[in-house]
Amino acid sequence: xxxxxxxxxxxxxxxxxxxxxxxxxxxxxxxxxxxxxxxxxxxxxxxxxxxxxxxxxxxxxxxxxxxxxxxxxxxxxxxxxxxxxxxxxxxxxxxxxxxxxxxxxxxxxxxxxxxxxxxxxxxxxxxxxxxxxxxxxxxxxxxxxxxxxxxxxxxxxxxxxxxxxxxxxxxxxxxxxxxxxxxxxxxxxxxxxxxxxxxxxxxxxxxxxxxxxxxxxxxxxxxxxxxxxxxxxxxxxxxxxxxxxxxxxxxxxxxxxxxxxxxxxxxxxxxxxxxxxxxxxxxxxxxxxxxxxxxxxxxxxxxxxxxxxxxxxxxxxxxxxxxxxxxxxxxxxxxxxxxxxxxxxxxxxxxxxxxxxxxxxxxxxxxxxxxxxxxxxxxxxxxxxxxxxxxxxxxxxxxxxxxxxxxxxxxxxxxxxxxxxxxxxxxxxxxxxxxxxxxxxxxxxxxxxxxxxxxxx
Numbered sequence: 397x398x399x400x401x402x403x404x405x406x407x408x409x410x411x412x413x414x415x416x417x418x419x420x421x422x423x424x425x426x427x428x429x430x431x432x433x434x435x436x437x438x439x440x441x442x443x444x445x446x447x448x449x450x451x452x453x454x455x456x457x458x459x460x461x462x463x464x465x466x467x468x469x470x471x472x473x474x475x476x477x478x479x480x481x482x483x484x485x486x487x488x489x490x491x492x493x494x495x496x497x498x499x500x501x502x503x504x505x506x507x508x509x510x511x512x513x514x515x516x517x518x519x520x521x522x523x524x525x526x527x528x529x530x531x532x533x534x535x536x537x538x539x540x541x542x543x544x545x546x547x548x549x550x551x552x553x554x555x556x557x558x559x560x561x562x563x564x565x566x567x568x569x570x571x572x573x574x575x576x577x578x579x580x581x582x583x584x585x586x587x588x589x590x591x592x593x594x595x596x597x598x599x600x601x602x603x604x605x606x607x608x609x610x611x612x613x614x615x616x617x618x619x620x621x622x623x624x625x626x627x628x629x630x631x632x633x634x635x636x637x638x639x640x641x642x643x644x645x646x647x648x649x650x651x652x653x654x655x656x657x658x659x660x661x662x663x664x665x666x667x668x669x670x671x672x673x674x675x676x677x678x679x680x681x682x683x684x685x686x687x688x689x690x691x692x693x694x695x696x697x698x699x700x701x702x703x704x705x706x707x708x709x710x711x712x713x714x715x716x717x718x719x720x721x722x723x724x725x726x727x728x729x730x731x732x733x734x735x736x737x738x739x740x741x742x743x744x745x746x747x748x749x750x751x752x753x754x755x756x757x758x759x760x761x762x763x764x765x766x767x768x769x770x771x772x773x774x775x776x777x778x779x780x781x782x783x784x785x786x787x788x789x790x791x792x793x794x795x796x797x798x799x800x801x802x803x804x805x806x807x808x809x810x811x812x813x814x815x816x817x818x819x820x821x822x823x824x825x826x827x828x829x830x831x832x833x834x835x836x837x838x839x840x841x842x843x844x845x846x847x848x849x850x851x852x853x
Contacts, residue, residue, distance in 0.1 A: 725758075
């Protein structure tokens with residue numbers, strides 16, 4: 397589950413914040429409230445007419461700052477958030493301080509959402525650090541900003557810091573944290589959250605939270621617990637069914653995935669485009685070409701869903717797994733949209749298995765057009781040349797690999813925290829202790845080898 401700019405989780409907190417701000421609006425308003433400009437700002441934001449909202453706000457500001465109150469700032473920050481307008485947003489942060497609205501926690505929380513939408517996590521954290529008081533909404537906004545900007549490890553670190561501040565997370569915070577766990581594969585932390593839900597009766601347990609739990613278990617590899625959880629959810633929506641179908645597909649349980657899809661449609665639950673990604677993945681894992689084609693056509697003809705790149709990717713993977721490489725190539729070339737590197741890389745990988753040099757070179761040439769320069773692509777191409785005994789091209793490819801090689805990264809979950817390492821890494825804060833343990837292990841292994849007597853049984 398990844399949070400977009402219109403994430404329902406963020407919107408829940410925004411609506412709550414707006415209601416709280418409304419209750420205390422008289423305290424934080426300069427002079428007499430002028431409802432008409434604020435109503436216009438509100439309507440512009442609702443209609444996503446962000447340019448008109450910005451122009452109106454600038455006009456109000458030029459006339460007099462007394463016509464700008466906490467409502468005005470809240471509306472305009474939300475407008476900037478929707479528009480991902482970086483320049484104007486930074487100006488409004490200065491304006492919040494200048495007009496004395498810095499202590500208002502919901503204005504600051506809106507700024508956190510804004511910086512998250514503009515991929516500026518550093519400024520979001522600075523706003524958070526400068527807040528005179530923090531509540532569950534501000535903590536959740538910052539945690540969500542890290543998740544939204546693909547920094548789930550930092551998000552979980554903040555989640556733990558929040559608890560050390562003796563501030564209990566609510567159901568929205570837990571939903572965001574579970575999204576980070578799913579992204580990292582942090583199963584232990586996800587189980588801790590699940591146990592926290594059992595212990596804490598005050599937390600609202602809605603379907604969105606259960607769906608996040610289900611998504612976490614499927615993505616972290618605990619498909620059995622996911623199945624138990626799925627069966628325990630009485631009222632399921634399309635997200636619930638889709639998570640379980642996709643979970644089965646990811647773990648190679650294609651029959652279970654397709655059977656569940658049939659049960660879903662029999663229950664009158666209309667699948668969405670994500671559901672069909674899971675269905676096509678299931679077909680791909682067992683090379684059900686004809687059935688996959690039927691599902692692909694069904695999503696368009698029976699449900700009116702327009703295929704996205706992910707659906708085309710599943711079809712290319714399906715054809716490649718079934719050995720239909722030329723058909724896969726034709727499928728890519730006849731797509732109504734420009735194919736991405738993943739599609740050509742899938743075809744290149746299939747050429748490595750079949751040893752098709754000509755098609756492999758064509759796929760590799762297409763990949764070079766993306767200028768991504770992945771060393772792995774050259775490794776695959778080198779293996780294709782080696783399988784056919786084309787050693788001169790293999791040597792050329794090997795030299796190109798050395799120019800583009802990027803060190804691999806390994807990760808391990810220790811104490812509910814994800815630690816990442818690369819070869820010869822010295823940046824970890826406990827690097828010295830880690831290398832001491834490694835040296836000790838190497839010494840013990842050498843001693844074991846030296847004391848080994850091959851004549852003993």
